[in-house]
Amino acid sequence: xxxxxxxxxxxxxxxxxxxxxxxxxxxxxxxxxxxxxxxxxxxxxxxxxxxxxxxxxxxxxxxxxxxxxxxxxxxxxxxxxxxxxxxxxxxxxxxxxxxxxxxxxxxxxxxxxxxxxxxxxxxxxxxxxxxxxxxxxxxxxxxxxxxxxxxxxxxxxxxxxxxxxxxxxxxxxxxxxxxxxxxxxxxxxxxxxxxxxxxxxxxxxxxxxxxxxxxxxxxxxxxxxxxxxxxxxxxxxxxxxxxxxxxxxxxxxxxxxxxxxxxxxxxxxxxxxxxxxxxxxxxxxxxxxxxxxxxxxxxxxxxxxxxxxxxxxxxxxxxxxxxxxxxxxxxxxxxxxxx
Amino acid sequence: xxxxxxxxxxxxxxxxxxxxxxxxxxxxxxxxxxxxxxxxxxxxxxxxxxxxxxxxxxxxxxxxxxxxxxxxxxxxxxxxxxxxxxxxxxxxxxxxxxxxxxxxxxxxxxxxxxxxxxxxxxxxxxxxxxxxxxxxxxxxxxxxxxxxxxxxxxxxxxxxxxxxxxxxxxxxxxxxxxxxxxxxxxxxxxxxxxxxxxxxxxxxxxxxxxxxxxxxxxxxxxxxxxxxxxxxxxxxxxxxxxxxxxxxxxxxxxxxxxxxxxxxxxxxxxxxxxxxxxxxxxxxxxxxxxxxxxxxxxxxxxxxxxxxxxxxxxxxxxxxxxxxxxxxxxxxxxxxxxxxxxxxxxxxxxxxxxxxxxxxxxxxxxxxxxxxxxxxxxxxxxxxxxxxxxxxxxxxxxx
Numbered sequence: 166x167x168x169x170x171x172x173x174x175x176x177x178x179x180x181x182x183x184x185x186x187x188x189x190x191x192x193x194x195x196x197x198x199x200x201x202x203x204x205x206x207x208x209x210x211x212x213x214x215x216x217x218x219x220x221x222x223x224x225x226x227x228x229x230x231x232x233x234x235x236x237x238x239x240x241x242x243x244x245x246x247x248x249x250x251x252x253x254x255x256x257x258x259x260x261x262x263x264x265x266x267x268x269x270x271x272x273x274x275x276x277x278x279x280x281x282x283x284x285x286x287x288x289x290x291x292x293x294x295x296x297x298x299x300x301x302x303x304x305x306x307x308x309x310x311x312x313x314x315x316x317x318x319x320x321x322x323x324x325x326x327x328x329x330x331x332x333x334x335x336x337x338x339x340x341x342x343x344x345x346x347x348x349x350x351x352x353x354x355x356x357x358x359x360x361x362x363x364x365x366x367x368x369x370x371x372x373x374x375x376x377x378x379x380x381x382x383x384x385x386x387x388x389x390x391x392x393x394x395x396x397x398x399x400x401x402x403x404x405x406x407x408x409x410x411x412x413x414x415x416x417x418x419x420x421x422x423x424x425x426x427x428x429x430x431x432x433x434x435x436x437x438x439x440x441x442x443x444x445x446x447x448x449x450x451x452x453x454x455x456x457x458x459x460x461x462x463x464x465x466x467x468x469x470x471x472x473x474x475x476x477x478x479x480x481x482x483x484x485x486x487x488x489x490x491x492x493x494x495x496x497x498x499x500x501x502x503x504x
Numbered sequence: 505x506x507x508x509x510x511x512x513x514x515x516x517x518x519x520x521x522x523x524x525x526x527x528x529x530x531x532x533x534x535x536x537x538x539x540x541x542x543x544x545x546x547x548x549x550x551x552x553x554x555x556x557x558x559x560x561x562x563x564x565x566x567x568x569x570x571x572x573x574x575x576x577x578x579x580x581x582x583x584x585x586x587x588x589x590x591x592x593x594x595x596x597x598x599x600x601x602x603x604x605x606x607x608x609x610x611x612x613x614x615x616x617x618x619x620x621x622x623x624x625x626x627x628x629x630x631x632x633x634x635x636x637x638x639x640x641x642x643x644x645x646x647x648x649x650x651x652x653x654x655x656x657x658x659x660x661x662x663x664x665x666x667x668x669x670x671x672x673x674x675x676x677x678x679x680x681x682x683x684x685x686x687x688x689x690x691x692x693x694x695x696x697x698x699x700x701x702x703x704x705x706x707x708x709x710x711x712x713x714x715x716x717x718x719x720x721x722x723x724x725x726x727x728x729x730x731x732x733x734x735x736x737x738x739x740x741x742x743x744x745x746x747x748x749x750x751x752x753x754x755x756x757x758x759x760x761x762x763x764x765x766x767x768x769x770x771x772x773x774x775x776x777x778x779x780x781x782x783x784x785x786x787x788x789x790x791x792x793x794x795x796x797x798x799x800x801x802x803x804x805x806x807x808x809x810x811x812x813x814x815x816x817x818x819x820x821x822x823x824x825x826x827x828x829x830x831x832x833x834x835x836x837x838x839x840x841x842x843x844x845x846x847x848x849x850x851x852x853x854x855x856x857x858x859x860x861x862x863x864x865x866x867x868x869x870x871x872x873x874x875x876x877x878x879x880x881x882x883x884x885x886x887x888x889x890x891x892x893x894x895x896x897x898x899x900x901x902x903x
Contacts, residue, residue, distance in 0.1 A: 304726065304729035304730045304735065304745075305726055305729075305745075305747075306745075307745065307747045307749040307750050308650070308651050308652070308744065308745065308749075308750050308753070309650075309749065309750075309753060311749070314749065377732070378732060379731075379732025379733035379735075379736065380732055380735070380736060381736045383648065383652050383739075414650065415648065415650055415652070416647070416648070417648055417652070417654075420647065420648075434732060462729070463729075484647075
């Protein structure tokens, strides 16, 4: 009977196989979960270098490391044999890795491999996960960065962001070369929520949050559920182009720290970068010194295009996303949620 | 005499105040009630003893048949009564003294309690957190609008701007009715004064003089946002970085936007070049008006040139710090921080008649020659307003 129902569902909807890469990461695992829960998607493939996603019924798992040699032809074979229709690429490290060359291999070259494999296997739609950090934090940024107007400038600040921009460029190149295929790039701002763990949540988890004296940039957050919803929307609809996935409203960083109930440690600008770099090398700082500018200057993106083109309306505002994170954090402190 | 005493009513002792509150008033009433109770007791004692005495005397007179010497008895009784009265007075005094002493003790306990609670407050971490927060920039921590303006901070510093506006520069405003009652408009003004007070003052003048408009925002030069404290402060009081995207968003939201097309060239010009308008950027503000269909209101500000007269500029030093110029005025850097106080010149602001660009088609935006011509026209318009205001001015300081 189960088989029958599956058949009728798949007959109803034209969705082909959906391949998700990086399924042991936060985005990948949550997308697999959402796809599993949705009866419209019958055939799902997970690709990861480490372990298969837990508790799956209709997901096939392939173990593949995107760094290894000939990963592109191996991936192409998988995509061909599975008749892949849509590929969601989120095999990116969520935190800047200590070893920059590994990061470069995975982010930049990994995406190159994925794109070559997609070209070879005639994948109809590719969805890339990216971040609004690629715009970079500059004093010359307008208050709301737009996808088509403002080019990403983050490569001037950090190698990690430069790799991410390079990954985006691979996607855009693919879109230009094959105009009949759909490439959607989702740039999400800082993700917060009850379960996400990244270098930014680590930053807000400390009892003393270091900021720069005299600077108080505006920040914006998107709730993790909203982010996954945006991916599902991108899988559902064919919306080529880049979209900023952001929550409504902005908050000053100092206010964020106050809402978190942490101490705001304002340190002078002089020597701040050196200190952060030393702490980064000593494994204390959550991010390298190249990310310091995000504590200093504005990097806020405009979500209007995603509302219009993707139909994505965030359910959580910036403040609600933050409160959801803070609430879960407090429950975690009293061990009501497992870490 | 005993009849007299009998006539006195015993005080009502049942209405004692409850012990619930520790107010001063309650303490007093309780004290009074207690005293009254005691006085009542003494009175009854006195009455009893006098009646006893009376009875004893009558009995004595009856039984022994002693001659009735009324006068003697009267004096004796009087003496006894006075003695008793004296004793009563003494007890009362003693009582009230004791009560006062108790009150004093109570006050002392209260003071000690207050001091200890203060001490506990001083020892707690929360207290230092709030103090540190206040010393830092607690004002910036409230919720802000999408462009980073903090309404509470704006209200907090409004008295300062009002002081500068009414008392210090005694700004006189004309033509305020040229600002439309609602809808967007771009306010274009001349820029002067070394430190950009003029933006804040135009904003304050609209706030104070116009009956309807409360939503003017001003665009601020880029370099401010490179700097600590000042950049954040500008955002929180309603300044927005000057770029076409921000201005367009603000205008489309129906705001008044104040813009200074001269930019740094205008604000940092030498004193001998005062009231000579510099080049008006690249005409971005004209394109903005065409794109958003907003009317343009030319504004002339007179008086701001004299607040910090720049004698010389040091550009080499400025470059190393990262500011566009370091001014040398008669007071700065000679007087140090005192030199940062602007001079109290008399200002006047005139809002000119709105200029509309609706008649130009959508293609006009690409016509650079036309844009430049229109920009020059607006510049001449503002220059004319300034000449008018200068013609009317008799003195820099009195106006």
